Amino acid sequence: MDRNKYLNLKFRSLIILLLVAMSSFATAQEALRSSVSPEFRNGLQEKILRYIADKMDLSLTIYPITYMERIGLLRAGKIDIMVGLKEHELPRNDFIYLKPSYEQLTNSIFVLRKDQNKFKSLADFKNHTIALTDDNSAVISDLNNQGTKHLSASYLAQKIDLLTRGRVDALIHFTQVTEIKLKELGLDSDIVLANLPPFSVRDHYIRLSLQSPLISKKEKMIQVIKNGVVNGDFKRIRMQHYIETH
Structure with a gap:
């Protein structure tokens, strides 16, 4: 095995062992323990976690580890919660979904104004090209099956650029964020x-x-989520995060 890869795996194993060792201490301190991807420290999910911890009068402990490592720790109770999950994304008996959902994101199709009335249904995009984020193989498969082409674009700015330059006929992105950016x-x-x-x-x-x-x-955590939804707190957190990062 490559020495760097071996050291990386060893380092990760040490982190996980450290989490296990610290878990009882974190519990005694009434901490909310969670995790985010290392590349997204201080990102949207961490801000949502801070909000929940504050509302529940808990300190917050964040572990920067990968998604799959997070799942294992959540199953074992070494972290308490994960955020940003779709329902049935983790169909196991080791967790429960806290309802209602803390946010509902709508993806919409945007086109040039001259084409606003050109497309009456998704079927009308046959032989046309849509810019979208390549994160759902089922959606892409459905589009391909109906004869719609797609170009992968990770960022909204890329999608807008492709549309304005005529490289694609439409883009798909989160509605509210796209409207603000435009x-x-x-x-x-x-x-x-x-x-x-x-x-x-x-x-x-x-x-x-x-x-x-x-x-x-x-039950207290569920009430925090309900109040956050009713008061629009989660929407404000998302929009403030967008403003700060764009």
């Missing part, structure tokens, strides 16, 4: 919502480990 760029008169229903609606949930010492606080 207004910032002065393109809100040139690129508009297609006269179609939302492309998709995605609910994001918080999942609580059944092995977590915070399982006794489940």
Whole structure:
């Protein structure tokens, strides 16, 4: 095995062992323990975790580890919650979804104004090209099966650039974020919502480990989520994060 790879695996193993060793201490300190990907420290998920911890009067302990490592620790109760999950994303009996979802994200199709009434249904995109984030193989397969082409673009700015240059006929992205970005760029008169229903609606949930010492606080956490939704707090966190990072 490559020496660097071996050292990296050894380092990860040490981190996980350290988490296990610290778990009882974290519980004694009434901490909310969670994790985010190392590349997304201080990102949106961490801000949501801070909000929940503050509302529950808990300190917050964040471990920067990979998604798969997170799942293992959540199953074992070594972290308490994960955020940003779609329902049934982790169909196991080791966790419970806390409802309602803390946010609902709508993906919509945007087109040039001159094409606003050109597409009456998704079937009308046959032999046309759509810019989208390549994160859902089932959606891409459905589009390909109906004869719609796609170009992968990870960022909204890329999608807008492809559309304005005529490389694609439409883009798919989160509705509210796209509308704000288009207004910032002065393109809100040139690129508009297609006269179609939302492309998709995605609910994001918080999942609580059944092995977590915070399982006794489940109802309080659910109430925090409900209040955050009703008061629009989660929407404000997302939009503030977008403003800060763009």
